[in-house]
Amino acid sequence: MDMITNVLPDDCMSLIISLTSPRDACRMALVSHASRSVADSDDVWEMFLPVGYKEIISKSSSPSLLSLAKKDLYFSLCYHSILIDNGATSFQLEKENGKICYMVGARALSIERADTPEYWSWISLPESRFSEVAKLKKVGRLEVKGKAKLKMLSSKTNYAAYLVFKLVRDRHGFRHTPAELRITIEGTTASGEVRTLILDPPPNAPQQAKERGDVWMEIEMGEFFNECGDDTTVECILREVHDNQPKRGLVIEGIEMRPKDNR
Numbered sequence: 586m587d588m589i590t591n592v593l594p595d596d597c598m599s600l601i602i603s604l605t606s607p608r609d610a611c612r613m614a615l616v617s618h619a620s621r622s623v624a625d626s627d628d629v630w631e632m633f634l635p636v637g638y639k640e641i642i643s644k645s646s647s648p649s650l651l652s653l654a655k656k657d658l659y660f661s662l663c664y665h666s667i668l669i670d671n672g673a674t675s676f677q678l679e680k681e682n683g684k685i686c687y688m689v690g691a692r693a694l695s696i697e698r699a700d701t702p703e704y705w706s707w708i709s710l711p712e713s714r715f716s717e718v719a720k721l722k723k724v725g726r727l728e729v730k731g732k733a734k735l736k737m738l739s740s741k742t743n744y745a746a747y748l749v750f751k752l753v754r755d756r757h758g759f760r761h762t763p764a765e766l767r768i769t770i771e772g773t774t775a776s777g778e779v780r781t782l783i784l785d786p787p788p789n790a791p792q793q794a795k796e797r798g799d800v801w802m803e804i805e806m807g808e809f810f811n812e813c814g815d816d817t818t819v820e821c822i823l824r825e826v827h828d829n830q831p832k833r834g835l836v837i838e839g840i841e842m843r844p845k846d847n848r
Contacts, residue, residue, distance in 0.1 A: 595622075595623050595626075596628070598620075598623045599623055599626055599628040599629050602623065602624050602629050603628065603629045603631075603632035603633070604632075606633075606681070606682065607630075607633050607659065607680070607681070607682070607683060608681065610624045610625075610629055610630070610633070611624070625654075625656050626655075627654060627655040627656075629655075629656075630654075630655035630656040630658075630659050631655050633655075633659055633683045634655065634658065634659060634662075634678075634683060635678070635683060635684075635685055635739060638662075639651060641669060641676055642667065644669060645667045645668060645669045645676065646667055646668040646669070646672060647667045647668075650662075650667070659678065659683065660680075662676070662677060662678040663677070663678045663679070663680040664680075665677070666686075666688070666714055668714065668715070670693065672690070672715065672716055673689075673690050673692050673693040673715075674687065674688060674689050674690055674693055674733075674839075675687070675688045675690065675714050675715070675839075676737075679843065679844055682844070684739040684742055684844040685737070685738050685739045685844075686841065686842070686843040686844070687733060687737050687738055687841070687842050687843075688714075688749070688838075688839045688840065688841040688842070689731040689732070689733055689839050689840045689841075689842075690714075690715040690717075690718075690838070690839040691707075691715065691717065691718050691719040691837045691838060691839050692707075692715065692717055692719075693731070693839075694719075694729055694730065694731045694837070694839065694840065695729070695730040695731070695732075696719055696728070696729050696730075696837070697724070697726065697727070697728040697729075698724060699719055702722075703722065703723070704721070704722055704723055704724050705719050705720065705721055705722060705724075706719075706720045706722055707719060707720075708720050708836075710836075712799065712800045712801070713838050714838075715838065715839065718836055718837060718838050718839075719836070719837045720753075720835075720836045720837075721832060721833055721834060721835040721836070721837075722833055723831055723832070723833050724831070724832055724833075725828070725829035725830060725831060725832070726825070726826050726829065727764070727823070727824065727825040727826070727832055727835075728822075728823070728824050728825075728826060729748070729822070729823040729824075729837065729840075730820060730821070730822050730823075731746075731820070731821045731839070731840035732818050732819070732820045732821075733818070733819055733842060734816055734817070734818055735770075735811050735813075735814050735815055735816075735817045735818070735819060736814045736815055736816060737814075738811045738814060738842060739811065739814065739844065740811055740812065740813050740814035741811070741812065741813075742810070742811050742844050743808060743809075743810050743811075743844065743845050743846065744808065744809055744810070744811055744842050744843065744844060744845060745805050745806075745807070745808045745842070745843065745844075745845040746768055746805070746806040746807060746808075746809070746819075746821040746840055746841070746842045747803040747804065747805055747806060747840065747841045747842075747843070748766075748803065748804050748806055748821075748823055748837070748840055749797070749801050749802070749803050749837070749838040749839050749840065749841050750784075750794075750801065750802055750803070750804070750835060750836060750837050750838065751800070751801055751802050751836050751838075752784070752785055752802075752834055752835060752836070753834040753836060754834075755833070755834055756785060756833060756834025756835065757831065757832065757833050757834060758830045758831055758832030758833065759783070759784040759785035759825075759832060759834075759835065760783065760785050760786065760787065761783070761830075762783075762825055762827060762828050762830060763781040763782060763783055763825070763827075764781065764782060764783070764784055764823055764824065764825040765779050765780070765781055765822075765823070765824045765825070765826075766779070766780040766781070766782065766804075766805075766806040766807060766821075766822070766823055767779045767780070767806070767807060767821075767822045767824075768806060768807035768808070768809050768819065768820070768821050768822070769819070769820045769822070770809060770817060770818075770819050770820075771817050771818040771819070771820070772817060777807060777809075778807060780805075780806070780807060782804065784804070784825075784835070801838055803841070806821050806822075806823065806840070807821070808845060819842070821840050821842075
């Protein structure tokens with residue numbers, strides 16, 4: 586490999602490496618000093634960053650990230666989400682492939698009766714990336730919707746959407762009534778597969794929610810394929826409307842959309 590780097594011009598090597606993957610570029614950087622200078626270059630890592638990243642970061646909570654070398658910027662976005670849309674949503678990258686992970690925070694969701702203090706409260710939690718999360722005080726009918734433009738996500742990519750939440754100790758009303766989860770794409774005739782599940786199943790029943798490693802739980806709402814990343818809207822819906830049993834103790838951080846199975 587060192588022989589190749591000595592024969593080929595740097596711009597040719599940069600092009601070759603940029604057509605591989607972030608993992609391969611990191612491996613190339615270990616081969617020799619000559620290959621490291623090319624594999625770590627901005628020309629290579631610019632190709633691993635998503636289209637439009639400069640505009641997104643410039644309008645984010647962390648515009649100074651644009652001053653970083655492109656490789657440092659890439660890994661910063663992999664390990665730390667940034668807030669965009671005035672702090673209402675967050676943006677992050679998958680480490681393996683640089684594809685976009687996007688979360689719609691609770692304030693940007695459409696939560697039925699969320700602005701009625703009798704039913705919901707807005708609280709700050711140190712473990713949340715957002716300034717506020719929604720805490721359910723008391724409702725009979727639960728409905729949560731989150732929307733995003735497909736252009737905010739990576740094209741040619743299979744995505745899954747996840748409700749990011751937790752249940753407090755004195756929760757009530759989620760053990761017996763199933764919730765309905767559905768994803769719809771604007772302009773399509775199909776209404777989307779409806780999934781049903783129990784948000785708070787008994788301890789001896791299968792647990793459908795998973796721990797995220799950041800004190801939050803998540804539950805998959807469904808999948809969709811983002812073909813070309815245009816102005817089309819994807820909508821993620823959670824409904825629990827079949828009874829009026831009082832419910833309380835649900836804390837919602839947001840709905841996250843991220844690539845599934847690295848495809």
